[in-house]
Amino acid sequence: MKELTRSLRESLWNGFTSDGMYTSEKELSWAVNDAIQRTDIYGLRWRTVTARKIHECEAGHIIHEGDQYVSYAYNDAWGQDLKFCMKCSAMLFYFMKTYEFPIAIFSHWDTVKNEPKHDK
Numbered sequence: 001m002k003e004l005t006r007s008l009r010e011s012l013w014n015g016f017t018s019d020g021m022y023t024s025e026k027e028l029s030w031a032v033n034d035a036i037q038r039t040d041i042y043g044l045r046w047r048t049v050t051a052r053k054i055h056e057c058e059a060g061h062i063i064h065e066g067d068q069y070v071s072y073a074y075n076d077a078w079g080q081d082l083k084f085c086m087k088c089s090a091m092l093f094y095f096m097k098t099y100e101f102p103i104a105i106f107s108h109w110d111t112v113k114n115e116p117k118h119d120k
Ligand SMILES: [Zn+2]
Pocket: 057, 058, 059, 060, 061, 084, 085, 086, 087, 088, 089
């Protein structure tokens, strides 16, 4: 039987290894935002931003106006941030093992309802 839920680990993995085959944009957004919540509950360093102009992510991917991306503030000066597209963010948070951090809000993704849920 097809799995009806995915763990954060699976959602993050699918987020950067597949081209939307297993992961919707909504699921990718959930996975990245949930990983941020687990990593930085007060959003002091990590946050998701909607691009107001075109950017390039740290790996050179184009972030279009209106796209979501992750900003990492590495010092306190305004405008000094690292930008990661959502796919690179999924990879980053996967290898940071954020899925092993305490659950902040949701634990899984419901692939039928296409929304996050608390338990498997
Ligand atoms: Zn990227």
